Amino acid sequence: MTSVLQAFPEKKDGSTLLRPISSGDVQQVAEFLHAELNGRLSPSTWASAIRPSWQATSPNHGYMLISGERIVGVHLAFYSERRVRDRAERFCNLGAWCVLDGYRAHGLRLLKALLDQDGCTFTDFSPSGNVVPLNRRLKFQQINTAASLVINLPRPSWGSGISIVTDQRLIESHLDQRNLDIYRDHARAPAAHHLAVIKGNRCCYVMFRKDTRKRLRVFASILHVGDRDLFAETAQQVYSFLLTRFGAVATFVEERFAVANPRLSISLRSPRPKMFLSDRVSPGEVDYLYSELTCVPW
Template sequence: MSHSDLKRLDWSIETCPITFADVARVAQFLHDELNSRITPETWAAAIQPSWQVASPNHGFMLVCGDRVLGVYLAFYSQRLVEGRLERFCNLAAWCVTKEYRSHGLKLLRAVLAQDGYTFTDLSPSGNVVSLNARLNFQHLDTATMLVPNWPWPRWATRTRVISDPTSIECRLRGRDLEIYRDHAHAAAAHHLVVLRDNEYCYVIFRRDRRKSLPLFASILHVGNPELFQKAARPVYSYLLTRFGVVATLVEERVAGWCPRFSVALRSPRPKMFRSSRLQASQIDYLYSELTCVPW
């Protein structure tokens, strides 16, 4: 395509909200242009979150006629935070074809122009981190420890770990049960319940990649940090024997403590948020691309 053809196309590029009718072509675009390991069908399922919420859109896209040129996915949720109903918008996959990268900021502006949301960006990379900082995003403390998942004999502990969906639903109560039902069908969320004596701890993790190796688990949610601290070793062993992951990545802000026998990552992946009402301690990783998109 000639330079003059590209220039003419520039005038016909539109920024549009992603609706349900656009999901299939947006999913195909993300498969082709961003991550081909994820099938179009998986992308389509991820774009439509498993929880119930009145979403204004699924993000925004750049289009020229029927052609998708760029996408910025967004996941919305409404949450009670200290008794107040808060609206969240999680900024997710951002991809623009090479020829139209100069138009990419239009997508970000369209998402951030929506009033009344706390915005989270839980996987910014490259220049996006500094761009977010200029737009008043704050960094979360993502100090991360890597824990080897050594096998642990079952007879040596009073702890049981279960991952069967029916058993999990029977064990959980209150807000834990609500979170589980909201995320039970989220493609990237895996669920455990840790049982010890008369207590339980609900844990959500995702499979993660480091140096292109899908051999890690990242802990996204810990419902009972005190019990998790006591029972962590059988959990790591369960992740190895049941899910085949060799190490677990644990953020101190998620677990509530620094795991024993762990190694601190030199450069933990950044996570950011922008809010006029909430503090960093009130931001978690639920209802986001981390639970929906299986990289």
């Protein structure tokens, strides 16, 4: 990684300082991201997103560039410790990356500082523009994100034997321990929405987020499915629920969560890339939990 990053020249400027983002910096960083990256999110929403809802020992919240007394660049990071093949693996999810125009020459210092942290599997679930080819040069692998856009249509629930609940107490009462832990870790995550699909004595926990396309915030994206088989049986009721309860007219669902080309769907020709960097973790062991996707409601 280092040799590739060193191939990009940096402008040496002692007045532009690189610092980790500490808890005391969160409000100032939130105001910077509100002003410079996404003004639709208030500073308080950004601040809530920067502080993960799960308990984790984090070395920082990412890195920032300081010139004089002001922030001129930020690269957020979200840390978690996960179980992979019965061992602990530390993940660092690369989040929002924003550098003011006059300081772009310093932008790679932020990424280098994050990637220089030893012992992490790095994920990037929202690379855009020239970040994708940069990640490839840094040996990031691309996850298979083959997906469909499903049109959400209303569907009667009576007589189906299926119930869908969103109340916290009801969700918790139906989940197994693994999904209960995931739910409790993300229950307060600003971008995560939750429901439990119940059929007989079976339960499927579904986590999703609302997404904006073409300035329309009317889409849902599935982030986690606790029981793929039950989801396949009940998907049409779930999509109907997303329409009637959450106002989502369509749902992005990847093949990892549902059968390919579900009914009333359009296969995406160019799904948005998601990438990771690790010599210990395989693509199938990477998921979207404990990441920017659950924290930042852009």
